[in-house]
Amino acid sequence: MGELFIPEGYKSSLNVVETQKAIKSIKDFFQKNLAYALNLSRVSAPLFVKKSSGLNDSLNGVERPVSFQTLEEPGSDIEIVHSLAKWKRFALKNYDYQLNTGLYADMNAIRRDEVTDNTHSYYVDQWDWEKVISKEDRTVEYLRDTVERIYRVFTQTDDFITYHYPHYKHFLPKDITFITAQELLELYPDLTPTQRENAFVKEKGAIFVMQIGGNLSNGLPHDGRAPDYDDWELNGDLIIWNPILQSGLEMSSMGIRVSPESLIQQLKATDQMDRLELEYHSLLVNGKLPYTIGGGIGQSRMCMLFMQKAHIGEVQASIWPEPMMRACENAGIHLL
Numbered sequence: 001m002g003e004l005f006i007p008e009g010y011k012s013s014l015n016v017v018e019t020q021k022a023i024k025s026i027k028d029f030f031q032k033n034l035a036y037a038l039n040l041s042r043v044s045a046p047l048f049v050k051k052s053s054g055l056n057d058s059l060n061g062v063e064r065p066v067s068f069q070t071l072e073e074p075g076s077d078i079e080i081v082h083s084l085a086k087w088k089r090f091a092l093k094n095y096d097y098q099l100n101t102g103l104y105a106d107m108n109a110i111r112r113d114e115v116t117d118n119t120h121s122y123y124v125d126q127w128d129w130e131k132v133i134s135k136e137d138r139t140v141e142y143l144r145d146t147v148e149r150i151y152r153v154f155t156q157t158d159d160f161i162t163y164h165y166p167h168y169k170h171f172l173p174k175d176i177t178f179i180t181a182q183e184l185l186e187l188y189p190d191l192t193p194t195q196r197e198n199a200f201v202k203e204k205g206a207i208f209v210m211q212i213g214g215n216l217s218n219g220l221p222h223d224g225r226a227p228d229y230d231d232w233e234l235n236g237d238l239i240i241w242n243p244i245l246q247s248g249l250e251m252s253s254m255g256i257r258v259s260p261e262s263l264i265q266q267l268k269a270t271d272q273m274d275r276l277e278l279e280y281h282s283l284l285v286n287g288k289l290p291y292t293i294g295g296g297i298g299q300s301r302m303c304m305l306f307m308q309k310a311h312i313g314e315v316q317a318s319i320w321p322e323p324m325m326r327a328c329e330n331a332g333i334h335l336l
Contacts, residue, residue, distance in 0.1 A: 048081060088105070171241075181222035185222070206238075
């Protein structure tokens with residue numbers, strides 16, 4: 001169990017039934033406007049994939065997926081997804097999506113090795129989205145423009161929730177601030193990566209930390225990234241200051257996806273060249289998959305942020321360590 005933060009004097013302004021209604025309203029509003037902003041259409045998504053496909057998100061490379069075998073194919077390992085980071089690019093090809101169009105899906109995942117706290121759960125729900133771009137669009141400028149489009153949907157949602165629930169007050173800044181992981185290190189050389197993010201987002205309100213995955217000047221990466229979906233030079237995390245938890249809350253990890261060249265470069269850097277034998281990676285290096293940009297946006301995190309909840313368990317049904325459940329009950333935090 002991770003560290004649990006109990007805000008002093010915390011009391012939810014919505015009861016359980018009101019919370020459930022607000023969850024639906026927020027999700028309906030956000031996904032509709034996200035689809036419009038990025039020209040996306042909704043598709044159905046898998047809960048599990050075959051291990052041999054290489055389609056599962058390996059996250060930082062150490063997390064263990066939940067896996068099982070079926071009666072009909074007892075020798076085939078099937079994994080519950082961590083996310084749809086790679087599956088979406090595969091789907092864009094199979095569904096014949098055209099340039100500047102894309103898809104989004106309701107992604108449900110299990111991350112068994114997660115350390116639970118106010119914002120982390122074994123259960124993950126997010127909007128996973130992916131869009132076809134041209135090779136010429138693989139630029140920092142295109143990435144920033146996409147981030148700004150997504151952030152405008154956040155500010156629209158801020159307006160929506162404060163209109164329907166006047167007791168909530170606006171807290172998002174008008175614009176999002178961009179910074180690279182290296183610039184963040186130079187700004188706060190004596191802080192850890194998380195402390196750097198918190199210090200900067202507290203000042204700015206909403207930030208996008210770019211270029212995550214490769215080693216910085218101190219010889220360490222800002223954060224771990226799988227080598228086979230984001231291009232580490234063209235990715236980042238969208239983080240918003242959470243006034244209830246008094247810390248930054250990562251709302252989205254996204255980026256322009258690897259090209260055949262950057263895939264090989266990043267696989268070499270992480271000593272994972274054996275992945276080229278998997279179906280997904282083979283298609284990619286042989287130019288059989290489109291150039292894309294994509295990411296995930298946490299649904300429960302968005303709801304807890306806009307409803308100013310203290311714990312993600314107030315907006316999603318999951319399981320929690322007994323000490324955490326007792327502490328939340330004593331503090332008046334109702335876990336679903």
